[in-house]
Amino acid sequence: MTRNEIRTAFVDELTRIAPDIDGKTVSDKDHLMDDLGLDSMDILNLVTAIQTRLGVSVPETDYPRLETLEKAVEYLAGKLG
Amino acid sequence: MGWDTITKSANDRANAALPDTEKARKDFSWNDARQELSGLPGGGLNIAHEALDRHVAAGHGAQCAIRWLGASGETRDFTYEHLQRNASKFASVLTRHGIGKGDRLFSMMGRVPELYFAALGTLRAGVVFTPLFSAFGPEPVRTRMEIGEASALITTAAIYRRKIASWRAEIPSLKLVLIVGDDAPEDCIALGPEMDRAPDRFEVMQTDPEDMALIHFTSGTTGRPKGVVHVHEAVVAHAATGRFALELRPGSVYWCTADPGWVTGTSYGIISPLVNGVTMVVDEAEYDLDRWYRTLEREKVEIWYTAPTAIRMMMRAGQDAAAGYDFSNLKFLASVGEPLNPEAVVWGKEVFGKPFHDNWWQSETGGIMIANTAAMDIKPGSMGKPLPGIEAGIVETAGDELSECAPEEVGELALRPGWPSMMRAYLNEEARYAKCFRDGWYLSGDLAMRDSDGYFWFVGRADDLIKSSGHLIGPFEVESVLIEHDAVAEAAVIGIPDETAGEVVKAYVVLNPGFDASDEMERTLRGHARKRLGPAVAPREIVFRQSLPKTRSGKIMRRLLKARELGLPEGDISTLETDEK
Known part of the structure; x- marks a missing residue:
């Protein structure tokens, strides 16, 4: 999977959980909670959806490594690599 | 029930604030x-005075009151004297801008x-x-500011621009935005700049014990949210219950994870700990497993007051995630917000070496009413027993007169009014307030039962409110x-069980003709709701129906939707x- 594909998958799941967010305007450095307004239940749902979609396992202690789009893509690429 | 009672040792009891609860x-x-408490000259009473001035006057001004942990890793300590000075500055700023007694910030x-400066200065x-x-x-902000006739607001530039600026002019009472x-x-x-130039001395306003001090908003099943009014005398209950139910004592290191935007974060995240002279940890960041464990360890937290959702999130991460941390300073763990499941009570003991002590109260009660105290044996899953000064009962509300239920019978959890932090009103809603009281009881809206040992057990809500x-x-x-x-003709909203959040919001929607x-469409509507309500309140799931179950008078039967969702008996559908289609 390329980074671009991971990014698309992540934004896709993000906007499904939080449809108030416009996927086109999400920038790489936006913080999921502080900038995009997700709450902790959203994060939980997002990680669950990503795990299912990409077939990776993300332990709870790694959640902070998905706090921006940039970090998430980097982290998930490492997992899938 | 099947969970063993957690028994306390003679040593636990000897060290407890209330060694002999009975x-x-x-x-x-x-x-x-x-x-x-010290009170003000002439019989006055002021929460901020009890929280700060009393300690400074007694020579404890140099003690750390708040250890603040910034989201990006910085730490700042504020002593009782610092807080007193900053609260005074904030009070001066308000006065300078014409905000005074009786106004609402x-x-x-x-x-x-x-x-914290603002809360105490106010x-x-x-x-x-x-x-x-x-x-x-x-939307919720605007509604609450209208009902509460806000005179002043303190917020951040980002929140102001995103959520308030567009309608600010439509709140006529609002005179000042800081x-x-x-x-x-x-x-x-x-x-x-206002704080920089404000004097750091401000004599405490001579407030009467019955003067309004706090308004906390709570939701109703129908109609607009209710502004729950508390007075300065509530501090008497904040002080006593903090000692009895949370073991707060001078110098303890205490961490309440609740946000002051909710009643727990004010009563037990600002007032009670300061009045009891503790050092409180305040974390700016949201829940993060590692950060929380590190905070408990590094700050040597002794008393920890948190919530079931957070505890269940920690449990999901498993016991291994907690390995390697030193939690040996923890003396007392408590939980509130919704009933704590027995697994979580016991899990506390396994991971932190102490069980979680569940307790029960609500915005209306202003402070903890029923609790598992340090000296009490814990029956996992129970909310405990009434604190000293609190008389609680389980009542049957169906008849003309209330009657008390026998042990093990389910009824409505009720309290005898008279404790200091009892709400004094729902703002401008006398009828709704009056409806809470019958035959000398305050009716909580929660269904519960009391077992033969006097322990109270939560059963469910008596109304359609979602937790x-x-x-x-x-x-x-x-x-x-x-x-x-535009697309929505009708909507019904219920709570469905969720293993982490307790319940999550689900909506049933009937669309207008021309919309499919x-x-x-589901995403559009959820997006709309999230923008207006915020993620904590908006539905996490929306389903579509041709029609919703309604009574002859046109009232949507949420209870029926819920029973069907849960596969429970439908009850009286006369x-x-x-019906739902």
Whole structure:
């Protein structure tokens, strides 16, 4: 999977959980909670959806490594690599 | 039930604030509790004075009151004297801008130090403090500021621009908007420079015990949210219950993870700990497993008051995630917000070496009413027993007169009014307030039962309110926002069980002609609701129906939707006129 594909998958799941967010305007450095307004239940749902979609396992202690789009893509690429 | 009682040792009891709970209940009087506070000359009482000035006057000004942990890793300590000076400065700023006794200041911001200066400065100035949750969308904020007739608001520039600026002019009572930091949008005042030049002495306003001090908003099943009014005398209960139910004592290191935007974060995240002279840890950041474990260890937290949703999130991560941390300073763990499941009570013991002590109260009660105290054996899953000064009962409300239920029978949890932090009103809603009282009882709206040993057990809500992540959500407020959308003809909102959040919000929607049910429509409506209500209140799931179950008078039967969702008996459906399709 390329980074671009991971990014698309992540934004896709993000906007499904939080449809108030416009996927086109999400920038790489936006913080999921502080900038995009997700709450902790959203994060939980997002990680669950990503795990299912990409077939990776993300332990709870790694959640902070998905706090921006940039970090998430980097982290998930490492997992899938 | 099947869970073994967790028994306390003689040593646990000897070290507890109430070694003998039964005896304490007999000996206790609220009058005695009042004497432990200093009060103001002439019979006055002021929460901020009890929280700060009393300690400074007694020579404890140099003790750390707040250890603030910034989201990006910095740490700042504020002593009792620092807090007193900053609260005084804030009170001076309010006065300079014409905000005074009887006015109402709303706060809408994260857990930054200014929030604590503002809360205490507001009370000091005799102004009513009304905290709002910073993750609320614009709609709940506006409704609450209208009902509460806000005179002043303190918030951040980002929140102001996103959620408030567009309708600010439509709140006629709003005279002052303070913005944290050195810059402010148009028509707002930057707090930084104001604080810099404000005098750090401000004599505590001579407030009467019955003067209004706090308004906390809570949701109703129907109609608008209710502004729960508390007075300065509530501090008597904040002080006593903090000792009895949380073991707060001078010098303890205490961490309450609740946000001051909710009642727990004010009563036990600001007032009670300070009045009891503790050092409180305040974390600006949201829940993060590693950060929380590190905080417990590094700050040597002794007393920890948290919530079921957070505990269940920790449990999901498993015991291994906690390995390697030193939790040996923890002395007492407590939980509130919704019933704590027995697994979580026991899990506390396995991971932290101490069980979680569940307790029960609500916005209306202002303070903890029923608790598992340190000396009491714990029956996992039970909320415990009434604290000294509190008389609780389980009552049957169906007949003409209330009757008390026998042990093990389910009824409505009720309290005998008279404790100091009992609400004094729902703001401008006398009829709704009066409905809470019958035959000398305050009716809580919670269904519960008392076992033969006197322990209380939560059973469910007596109404349609939803409890998600410990927050009470009124279905009406959510339905109203959904119906505002052009596509929506009707909406019904219920809570469905969720293993982490307790319940999550689910909506049933009937679309207007010309609109089709689709995944895209589902997202559009959820997006609309999230923008207006914020993520904590908006539905996490929306399903479409041709029609909703309604009574002959046209009332949507949420209870029926819920029973069907849960596969429970449908109960009495004799009033059902049109059914769900």
